[in-house]
Amino acid sequence: MNLNPVWLNSYPEGVPADIDPTQYNSLVGLMDESFSKFADRAAYSFMGKDFSFAQVDQESLGLAAYLQSLGLIKGDRVAIMMPNVPQYPMAVAAILRAGLVVVNVNPLYTARELEHQLKDSGAKAIVIIENFAATLEKCIAQTPVQHVVLASMGDRLGLLKGSLVNYVVRNVKKMVPSFNLPQAVRFNDATSQGRQQAFRKPDLSPDDIAVLQYTGGTTGVSKGAVLLHRNVIANVLQSEAWNEPVMKRIPAGQQATSVCALPLYHIFAFTVNMMLGLRMGGKTILIPNPRDLPAVLKELSTHTFHSFPAVNTLFNGLANHPDFGTVDWSNLKVSLGGGTAVTPSVAKLWLEKTGCPICEGYGLSETSPSASCNPTTSTEFTGTIGVPIPGTWMKLLDDDGQEVTALGMPGEIAIKGPQVMAGYWQRPDETAKVMTADGYFKSGDVGTMDERGFFKIVDRKKDMILVSGFNVYPNEVEEVASACPGVLECAAIGVPDEKTGETVKLVVVKKDPALTAEQIMAYCRENMTAYKQPRVIEFRSELPKTPVGKILRRELRNKA
Template identity: 75%
Template sequence: MTNHRPWLSAYPEGVPADIDTSQYPSLVHLMEEAFRKHATKSAYSYMGKDFTFAEVEVMSRAFGAYLQSLGLQKNERVAVMMPNVVQYPVVVAGILRAGLILVNVNPLYTARELEHQLKDSGATAIVIIENFAQTLQKCLANTPIRHIVLASMGDRLGLIKGSVVNYVVRSVKKLVPDYELPGAVRFNEALEKGEGRTLTTPALEREDVAVLQYTGGTTGVSKGAILTHGNVIANVLQSEAWNEPAMKEIPPGQQPTSVCALPLYHIFAFTVNMMLGMRNGSKNILLPNPRDLQGVLGELAKHTFHSFPAVNTLFNGLLNHPDFDKVNWHNLKVSIGGGMAVQSAVAERWLAKTGCPICEGYGLSETSPSASCNPVTNKAFTGTVGLPLPSTWMKCADDEGHEVPVGETGEILIKGPQVMAGYWQRPDETARAMTADSYFRSGDIGVMDERGYFRIVDRKKDMILVSGFNVFPNELEDVVAAMPGVLECAAVGVPDDRSGEAIKLVIVRKDEALSEEDVRAYAAEHLTAYKRPRHIEFRSELPKTPVGKILRRELRDKADK
């Protein structure tokens, strides 16, 4: 291992080179400290109602006791399939306090995808919001699930408001397709059953498994990254240390408040919203549907907030919404961009309109997720994914695993206390992903400069080969996204008899007058010949994961047919 960490000299003042991961034996210890320390503070704001840390403690204790009353033993897996509703953090705290393993499930999964994850994880219980109960019904017979807890949007909002919310969701918006799940227990009923029981938290250590976080499947079959209690604790402490230079600017007396627009079942929000929020006593503003931009802005207009983790597509969508200026952005101290590349045009507009720069970070499900980030003290967009976080080692390596010189491209390898224990029940995949000296092979191609800043050039699999030249879609998309009239774009390679692959550019227009000729002229001015798109297609929207990451694979698959 290289003993030299060039990036340390670029760290902002006060950010440590390393963090002390021994502060907590488990996430349960971290959460229970938060419940004691911040008891009277609001932990979550959900649909106009605030829930204190003490209330979350009581509900999670009851839920954990309920799970134990079903006979669930330490290390059994419990799947959770919910958007950002208040039941999510309650259920997760209950699962972990009962010594069980959380399996985060994307609520927008199809029955086929859900079946794969339930079978692969061996989950015996699931907590699911009724909106997606029909999906579970379709695959239930083929899964090991024995216990179902059904939540609804209005469960914890009080009798009157909760009933109104549920009526609107079910009968007005018709967001709950018909389903039949005999034997399912309602969430409120499960809490009532657990209230009179004792929760017994088994002995837990940092090496114990906390979460099975399934990789997005953007590169093939979805695999469960095994994240231990120690992995997530490390990443919480790393993120806290990294954000501290900005967060200490919050005026005394104001509770740190985060916008929770990214789904909590995604590891980014799980770590930097829920778990870091526990650690530092923050309030999280839960936004169940970040695609409803008007609803998001309407909710944010009611709050003072300081931290906003998001993806480029959300920052961009909000900037282009007419209600953007109805929100007071001036208390914002940290905007973290992750999940996909942040585009310079979006970052420049965000800084101009909010006064708070987007600090682009980088990570994967396998790294809990944060591995690197731009300093929160930066004011200008760097176009990089920043510096490795405290206690993190990163390098670019060739196909044999040898480190390449500074300035040369190679696969990014990551080592640190946040790196997963392996893939669930896939020793072969784990062996492929890890080097002999415990570095994780990210599958991303990057380059490190002399100061230790890393830039992602692209994913290995997304690279387009045009007549022997490597074309990296991120670079092309960044250029085209800055063109007036372009709302979003994505570049993929499609088979071509002459050049092996040709570039196809898919654009969502901001201005309907934008033509193919305009795009070609712009590309000719800004891109070398082999990087220019051969095919241009206009669409009303791009296929995305629920987190907002553009699915290039889908665009490629459609082009192949």
Template identity: 70%
Template sequence: MEKIWLKQYPDGVPAEVQTDVYPSLVALLEESFRKHQGLPAYRFMGKAFNFELIDDLSRAFAAYLQSLGLVKGDRVAVMLPNVPQYPVAVAGILRAGLVVVNVNPLYTPRELEHQLKDSGAKAIVILENFATTLQQVADAVPTKHVVLAAMGDLMGFLKGAIINHVVRKVKKMVPAYTLAAPVRFNDAISLGRRKPFTAPVVGADDIAVLQYTGGTTGVSKGAVLLHRNLVANVLQSEAWYQPALKKIPKGEQITTICALPIYHIFGFNTNMMLGLRMGGCNILIANPRDLPALFKELSRERFHSLPAVNTLFNAMANHPDFDKVDWSHLKISVGGGMAVQQATARLWLEKTGCPICEGYGLSETSPVASCNRVDTDAYSGTIGIPVSNTEMKLLDDDGNAVPMGQAGEIAIKGPQVMAGYWQRPDETAKVMTADGFFRTGDIGVMDERGFFKIVDRKKDMILVSGFNVYPNEVEDVLTQLPGVLECAAVGVPDDKAGEAVKVVIVKKDPALTEQDVRAWCEANLTGYKRPKVVEFRADLPKTPVGKVLRRELRDKPSAR
């Protein structure tokens, strides 16, 4: 297949990146620790953590894990939000030759039990705020070593004590729990300092991470990401960023706002791993949903990069504290995780002068597969073009390539594509083609320049009297209606048409009426795409990374 998208590459971005320069993610991390040792790698609540400190703490943590009798290939779960213990734990796990199992801290006991059992995790690093969840499944899972972190662990004695007091006693964010013999995070570090550390030989084909995915569609599966997959994607992303990085004054350290959860693959590679590779500093935001606190943090920082999802860009741009932040140094706004909507992109560009550059990827692709040019000056409405070393094509239901301009399932091939699903050869076989392409389940079209546009997920498509209605299109139209803050479109059963379109809207303007919505849709959407049901709500159900949970809107109708 001709890679017509290569003609759209900016100057300086290669068609192929050498992705085997590091034998493993560990080698990449250790080079970064040496090369940038004096620079801050993270800032959290006003405290800086330099590369040298992360190196020292993670080596001690690796020695502690080895002292438990864990051996190369054993899985260790990490159930932490964006706190400095996260990069320390992850680097330590990888350096000990172990496998990181990223766990969403907001999981229910049922979801946590499934993931710990499925992965066979022998140990877990968990924030005490979520210990009660672990307590409820502790007897049913193979996870017997528990390292318990507290919010203030690495903040120094006095500041740490104050933070922990506020979290535990004032805000009452730590429900009561009982766990058998947990070891405190700081104690694990102290114990590790007194233990020998033996660096194992970690290779490109060893497993680095089990990234669980598919929880919103059925049973959650672990995408097996090898060291070479993650290294490749870090280097691909770094190459793609080059045109924007050139705009940062020479000698100035790139600073990135880490508001994405770093246990999610988008934040894991785009914030943590890429930041370490580039010698950058990540400003860790523990709870991006607390917008006043987020803006307070941003008002103290000079930053260049902000990866986020559409819902966060939208919420920030519409917040009264927006102008308290200096946005003049922002050079890269990367949107991913869900479709970036035109109204959000327009408002963000108007208010910051930095366009949202939409990209696309999945847990199964480490994650970045395609992206718009980072030197773009406008919203394209597409997911861009395949990044270096990557091929994308569109397939019909029989696995045949479809003609240009016709919709088909997006399939991806490249060094960042996972090795398969953990212990699920049947599920792996369903998504991998004979020629090595990963079938995403997303329906897209490609234009004559090689730009891809997602028209929707297969499972989210609404079938109205035999016509396909793609929720993204309906949502994009509605978010351009003044008075709409955000919205979601889903299919609901209909006696006549099989399915009908239902829209759930969060108002920006309280005066917005159902009649306003219907008039706008009549002017902008053909008959079968117009909503039959219009519902207003105070908010939309979302995953921790900010994706709207359309399934919940279908399955759990709300009272108005």
């Protein structure tokens, strides 16, 4: 291993080559320090109301004691299924403080997807917003979940405003389908009950599990990346060190403020918004629905903010919106692009409109997530994924697992660092496939490296489809679609899409000649969350296959 990798020469002044993740024994240590140090500051802003670090401290402690009173013990898993509402960070802090493991769940999951994740993780409890309770009701009997804590949109907004918000969500917007979960306890009741209970501080170590972050895989079965306390701590400290050159430009007296429009169940927002915000004593503006662009811009027009992590589709949607000018973008110090490739046209427009270039980074659920990033002091968009962040090593591997040393030659990106997961939850076989003998994680992405140590992604080794930063695995789409009556066989591939980067195309061979594309789409809508659903359907008389009968997706992609 070269002890002075070339990319260190590209680091901005003041960014260290490494960080010390041992300064905290657990994420609880990091949170406790911040709750005490920044008690009077606003930690979160939601629908015009601020929540102080002290409030999050008290509420999460109450909920932690409540979870312990249910008989949950250290290491038990608790799922969270909510959009970006204040109860999310409160629940995360409570789960970790009780010595339990956070299982982040996409709130748009169908009952089938939710059931798999709850069973696979062995979650004994779930904190869920009522909007998605009907989904849970459909599958809870098949899962190990025994306890349900039920939140609502207006829970934390005070009696008057909270009641009004809940009335609108339930009765005007009709966003809460009827459900029956008799065992559920309301979020506010759980926290107040917990305050009457004794809280027992667990003995946590850096090697205890903090988060099960579910991601697909080459097999298409969603599996949990095991993120230890030290993995997430390391990535928080790496991100803080990387952002420091521009964050120190925030004028004295202004609190570092970040926009959290990415969903907190996604590891990007979980670490780079929530956990980093806690560490820095920053304020996080919670955006519950980033698809509602007028509401996002209306909310942002009332704030001064400095950091904006987002995906290409969100940068694009906002920059092209007629209300863009109602927001003051002049305080923006860093626009972090991640989750999926940022397109040059969007980067150019964003820079023109905000004066703050998009700084693209790269990472995966398996790396907590950040592995590389462009220097935050960049004045223009580079079209690369930047250089490995402090304490991180990246190399390129050929098909035989040997390092590619020639400059500009492509290879599979492999990553080593304190943020790399411990493995996949209860799947040693899958873990063995992605870890090398010398401790590198094989990403499945094919890239090149230039003479300055900047990496660029050129292809994907896996058949994975990337829709708005979310992994879609063809196996899962095919499994669902092939169960649709009238489908003989099918293959899912990714095709370019201006809005989402890629979208799912399904190539189908019919069993029933009368089968229509609309019928297949309707069936997929019932069984898969929106970003996984095929948007394009093509009928063929046969699919290209290998001599042993394996469908050749690559051939379909090349034709597309």
